[in-house]
Amino acid sequence: MIVVTGASGQLGRAVLERLLDLVPAGRIGASVRDPEKVRDLAERGVRVRRGDYTDPSSLADAFEGASQVLVVSANVLGEEALRQHRTAIDAAVAAGAERVLYTSHRGAEPTSPMAPMADHAATEEMLRTCGVAWTSLRNGFYSSTVPMLLRGAWHTGELRVPEDGPVAWTTHGDLADVTALALTGDMFEGISPPLTGPEALTMEDVAAVASEVAGRTIRRVVVSDDEYVADLVGHGVPETAARMLLTMFAASRRGDFAPADPTLARLVGRPATPLAEVLRSAVPAQT
Secondary structure: OEEEOOOOOHHHHHHHHHHHOOOOHHHEEEEEOOHHHHHHHHHOOOEEEEOEOOEHHHHHHHOOOOOEEEEOOOOOOHHHHHHHHHHHHHHHHHOOOOEEEEEEEOOOOOOOOOHHHHHHHHHHHHHHOOOOEEEEEEEOOEOOHHHHHOOOHHHHOEEEEOOOOOEOOEOHHHHHHHHHHHHHOOOOOEEOOOEOOOOOEOHHHHHHHHHHHHOOOOEEEEOOHHHHHHHHHHOOOOHHHHHHHHHHHHHHHOOOOOOOOOHHHHHHOOOOOOHHHHHHOOOOOOO
């Protein structure tokens, strides 16, 4: 049985949908904190059980009979993230899983200025010593972040962000496709190649794509780190969240999220989704 954690989240749910196209529903398990949120999956034959990274006993039940477990990274940071990842990995091994897969990031690096990247790198070290086969999926940066960055720019015509570097933006859908293939095929022993979208874009490039999609000029304006944080806080973003977003730019300046890699497109048998396609569904009706 293939067990997918985070079944009600955007990536976990998408992976489950792809798996249903590849294997019988009876061979798929969904681990989720609130089973009611995925009741429809149970109605389609997926085994749905409660699984919470903070509750090891729930994971023992959710992972029962698993041959493979996909551990979707926790939505927390630092020591709490590592505790939860350790709990999930240990539970998968204890349940008899032959392989543990983890949704890491192509920017995973202990010295990264962006906290989640260090968490991913530390979790990969856990996997190295877990005692069973393991795969760390080095996912590209979610392209769903870009519409958030552009939220004000659609109306003001200015994308005001700090100095940056290229990012190979990648859709949840593309990552779900390649993850489902990894779960049903013999690929990616250890750390995978970067699984990314088709091109690495700077914020200047993003502004150009947004301009084309919106049919009007959106200009990229470089602002200082402090000005960027102050602007976000002024628009109601908590300062801790604003400073976390700021670290994305610091990491991109180091080149942590580039270049683009052809592996994802090769494996799914089609071109990876370009950012323009993502933005076409995000641009406001009136800009």
